[in-house]
Amino acid sequence: MLQAAGDYETLLANFSWQIPENYNIAQSVSDRWAAQDPDRLSIRHVRDDGPSENWSHRALSQAANRFANALKAKGVVRGDRVALLLPQAPQTAIAHLAIYKLGAIAVPLAALFGLEALKYRLSNSGAKALITDLAGLAKVTEIRDDVPGLQLVISVDGADSDVLAFDALLEAAVDSFETTRTSPDDPAMMIYTSGTTGQPKGVLHGHRVLLGHLPGIQMSQNFMPRQGDLLWTPSDWAWAGGLLNALFPALHLGVPVVSFSFRKFDPERAFQLMQDEGVRNAFIPPTALKMLRAVDRPAQRFDLSLHSVGSAGEMLGRETYDWFAEEFGFQVNEFYGQTECNAVLGSCAEAGVSRSGAIGKPVPGHEVAIIDDEGNVLPPETLGQIAVKRPDPVMFLEYWDKPEATAEKFIGDWMVTNDQGLKDDDGYVHFVGRDDDVITSASYRIGPGEIEDCLLTHPAIALSAAVGKPDPLRTEIVKAYVVLRQGMTAGPEMKEDIRSFVRQRLSAHEYPREIEFVDELPMTTTGKVIRRKLRDKARAEVDAKA
Numbered sequence: 001m002l003q004a005a006g007d008y009e010t011l012l013a014n015f016s017w018q019i020p021e022n023y024n025i026a027q028s029v030s031d032r033w034a035a036q037d038p039d040r041l042s043i044r045h046v047r048d049d050g051p052s053e054n055w056s057h058r059a060l061s062q063a064a065n066r067f068a069n070a071l072k073a074k075g076v077v078r079g080d081r082v083a084l085l086l087p088q089a090p091q092t093a094i095a096h097l098a099i100y101k102l103g104a105i106a107v108p109l110a111a112l113f114g115l116e117a118l119k120y121r122l123s124n125s126g127a128k129a130l131i132t133d134l135a136g137l138a139k140v141t142e143i144r145d146d147v148p149g150l151q152l153v154i155s156v157d158g159a160d161s162d163v164l165a166f167d168a169l170l171e172a173a174v175d176s177f178e179t180t181r182t183s184p185d186d187p188a189m190m191i192y193t194s195g196t197t198g199q200p201k202g203v204l205h206g207h208r209v210l211l212g213h214l215p216g217i218q219m220s221q222n223f224m225p226r227q228g229d230l231l232w233t234p235s236d237w238a239w240a241g242g243l244l245n246a247l248f249p250a251l252h253l254g255v256p257v258v259s260f261s262f263r264k265f266d267p268e269r270a271f272q273l274m275q276d277e278g279v280r281n282a283f284i285p286p287t288a289l290k291m292l293r294a295v296d297r298p299a300q301r302f303d304l305s306l307h308s309v310g311s312a313g314e315m316l317g318r319e320t321y322d323w324f325a326e327e328f329g330f331q332v333n334e335f336y337g338q339t340e341c342n343a344v345l346g347s348c349a350e351a352g353v354s355r356s357g358a359i360g361k362p363v364p365g366h367e368v369a370i371i372d373d374e375g376n377v378l379p380p381e382t383l384g385q386i387a388v389k390r391p392d393p394v395m396f397l398e399y400w401d402k403p404e405a406t407a408e409k410f411i412g413d414w415m416v417t418n419d420q421g422l423k424d425d426d427g428y429v430h431f432v433g434r435d436d437d438v439i440t441s442a443s444y445r446i447g448p449g450e451i452e453d454c455l456l457t458h459p460a461i462a463l464s465a466a467v468g469k470p471d472p473l474r475t476e477i478v479k480a481y482v483v484l485r486q487g488m489t490a491g492p493e494m495k496e497d498i499r500s501f502v503r504q505r506l507s508a509h510e511y512p513r514e515i516e517f518v519d520e521l522p523m524t525t526t527g528k529v530i531r532r533k534l535r536d537k538a539r540a541e542v543d544a545k546a
Helices: 008-013 025-036 057-073 090-102 115-125 134-146 166-172 208-220 240-252 267-277 286-292 318-328 403-408 448-456 492-505 531-545
Strands: 041-045 053-056 081-085 105-109 129-132 152-155 187-192 202-206 257-259 281-283 308-311 333-338 341-346 368-371 384-389 414-423 429-434 439-441 444-446 461-471 475-484 514-517
Touching (some): 025 057, 025 208, 041 057, 041 090, 057 166, 081 134, 115 134, 115 202, 129 134, 134 152, 152 166, 208 308, 240 281, 267 286, 286 318, 318 448, 429 448, 439 461, 461 531, 475 492, 475 531, 492 514
Parallel strands (some): 041 257, 308 333, 475 514
Antiparallel strands (some): 041 053, 333 341, 368 384, 384 414, 439 475
């Protein structure tokens, strides 16, 4: 665990990895607490249509033991891939823990995935079993014949002709189970990349991935755990943000978690939830934070108990950082990582590590640098690629069934992120954009984040994305796709007002020469803008005129 400190240098000096010879996530987040403090609250599940459920660590561990026995009886063995297509709910945590207890591999899938996305991931992972709900079952039924390796389907909403009932399996099983002895490097979970730059890849992680996350998550939550801490995230428990930035670190640290399933993210409901449950700690991705900005005077209207908020997944931006500090009286702690190697750069206001426009400094235990294409570390204020040095406990084992892609992820011992950034003279890292997202215009290299951040300050704009559109004179021009706030009118006058607004605040080469108003932006299920689709759209416009 990270020891609380008032400055960054002390944090670094007092930290060292302690990775045990044998380690299992289920033992770490559940069995241990069930033995030490069985009545301790683990999950509070909030429903819109009924009373909340409080799950103690004893209840969570016993349910996980029952489900592990049930899966074992149905033929699930060590190394099998077990998919989960479930929202935030106790059953999701129970299923994860049971899979780890067996030594099997969890494959979380987002509830928003369409048929093709589900079919690809189920087939690519070779999933033997799937746990889902009624909504997921409707999708899986349509593609099950195309996924012959899927032998077992379990529904938390009851049985069907060839579907088993989750609750019935638990009732028929015993509540004791000897957790499989695993090493930190034994596979535990496979999380698919967001697909922002191509076909998603299965990122295989060992059990040590949770330990690797702890210092970065503790930094972003101002040294959680503390008395009274209670954590919530709107992020789906089907991706690294929900699982490894929130659920599992909190449970490992003995901090209870609020679970609540949004059909569609509602900023007003989110504030109401945090007020009603007394949430003290939150992981809120940048897109969700930007949506929360639309709520009028939240700090005055809601009686919030927030002590810390961490944010990661995309660039937060100065505007959102400054708004949050002004509105709530403390800084949001931005941090950075990828599905392959997460929470390696971070901020912690209580340790004096916080700067508007920066994603933080290297988290203790991680060696992060800005490198060139040959793996040389670049000096401060020099644009290059953000890279993480191996070995590192939080780093992935491999891309599933893609040894060449795994090898290409490294330059020597540096794991490359394909994200452009620079480190300033004070050691803060500034994110510029993904390699593919950086816009080349008249010999300038422009990161979309700064443009989007500026656009967000315009009073008419709710969301935006900037991409490069091919141009014979400048190589590329900046094109902005803009979602207007409710009640705002799109048209030529609005376009010119936005251009002028950005031109006055950024460099002349950065303002969007083209603006297109859209109802929504293409996003991954994790809330990241898929700029690739917007770039393709812009290029198609050029090709159509050629």
